[in-house]
Amino acid sequence: MRRFRPSGLQAHTTTEHKDDQESAYMSASGDDQPTRKRWRLMPIPVLTGVLAVIGAVVLAMFVSGCRGPSGGHGPTASSRSAAPSTGPGPYRVTATVPVGKSPKGVAVDPGTHTVYVTDFTTTPASTPGTVSVIDGSTRTVTATVPVGKFPDEVAVDPGTHTVYVTNDDDATVSVIDGSTRTVTATVPVGKNPFGVAVDPGTHTVYVINRDDATVSVIDGSTRTVTATVPVDEYPIGVAVDPGSHTVYVISRDRNTVSVIESR
Numbered sequence: 001m002r003r004f005r006p007s008g009l010q011a012h013t014t015t016e017h018k019d020d021q022e023s024a025y026m027s028a029s030g031d032d033q034p035t036r037k038r039w040r041l042m043p044i045p046v047l048t049g050v051l052a053v054i055g056a057v058v059l060a061m062f063v064s065g066c067r068g069p070s071g072g073h074g075p076t077a078s079s080r081s082a083a084p085s086t087g088p089g090p091y092r093v094t095a096t097v098p099v100g101k102s103p104k105g106v107a108v109d110p111g112t113h114t115v116y117v118t119d120f121t122t123t124p125a126s127t128p129g130t131v132s133v134i135d136g137s138t139r140t141v142t143a144t145v146p147v148g149k150f151p152d153e154v155a156v157d158p159g160t161h162t163v164y165v166t167n168d169d170d171a172t173v174s175v176i177d178g179s180t181r182t183v184t185a186t187v188p189v190g191k192n193p194f195g196v197a198v199d200p201g202t203h204t205v206y207v208i209n210r211d212d213a214t215v216s217v218i219d220g221s222t223r224t225v226t227a228t229v230p231v232d233e234y235p236i237g238v239a240v241d242p243g244s245h246t247v248y249v250i251s252r253d254r255n256t257v258s259v260i261e262s263r
Contacts, residue, residue, distance in 0.1 A: 095139040099132040105153040109161055109178055113137060116163050116176075118151040119144075131165055131174075133181055143181040147174035155196045157203055157220055164205050164218075166193040173207055173216075175223055185223040189216040195238040199245055206247050206260075208235040215249055215260065231258040 100119025107116050113136035122129055129151040133143040148167025151174070155164050161178035171193060175185040190209025193216070197206050203220035213235060217227040232251030235258070239248050247260035 097134055097139055097141065099134075099141060100130050100144070103132070105151070105165075107154045107156045107163070108136070109156045109158055109163075111158050112161060112178065114178060116154050116156065118147075118154050118165060120150055120152065129167065131163070131176065145176055145181055145183065147176075147183060148172050148186070152194050153196050155198045155205070157198045157200055157205075159200050160203060160220065162220060164196050164198065164207075166196050166207055168192060168194065171209075173205070173218065187218055187223055187225065189218075189225060190214045190228065194236060197238045197240045197247070199240045199242055199247075201242050202245060206238050206240060208238045208249055210234055210236065213251075215247070229260055231260075232256045
């Protein structure tokens with residue numbers, strides 16, 4: 001049996017079908033001109049964005065490849081090529097100079113490149129100690145100067161080339177003329193003299209006396225003691241600031257530094 005369909009409904013359906021076909025035709029045939037024009041104007045920025053994304057991905061892969069399994073930096077070419085130095089370095093022993101027995105103190109005259117070394121122990125013990133004089137250019141002992149018993153420390157006045165040696169057992173300071181390499185004076189000081197320092201600007205010598213807890217001040221020109229300064233117990237080291245002429249003395253037992261200034 002043939003069914004009857006109203007003419008209005010048929011027309012409406014037909015119109016919708018035609019509209020759908022036209023829309024499909026426009027999309028398939030490319031008649032949507034505004035959309036195609038937009039794609040034609042955007043190739044350069046789009047290409048730039050794509051390259052930026054690719055670059056970011058490559059960079060991320062490179063960074064991850066440079067890290068070790070635990071996330072730390074892996075080995076690089078520079079770290080592989082760098083190796084710890086096992087050589088002797090820039091410093092090395094170029095000479096070994098024999099001196100007297102039990103060398104203790106050493107000082108250098110920078111003007112003459114002469115080295116002075118106190119030989120603390122002698123045989124027999126009753127004999128005076130000595131100072132070995134070394135020529136810095138030849139690295140050889142050129143003289144041995146007798147001084148007092150058990151010489152401890154030594155200091156040089158570079159202006160006058162005078163050498164001062166403290167003699168522990170004798171409670172004296174031996175004064176050596178660097179040019180003649182002979183003792184020219186023996187200065188009595190305090191008990192058990194140890195450290196010695198020279199102020200090159202005033203040619204003043206400072207000697208610490210451990211058992212007396214004092215500092216003997218010697219005038220280098222007259223070779224006499226001009227003052228005795230009390231300091232803290234058991235002084236063991238002395239140094240002079242040549243710019244301010246200030247003297248510093250360390251006390252081992254009191255853990256202090258005594259500061260001495262001339263008035």
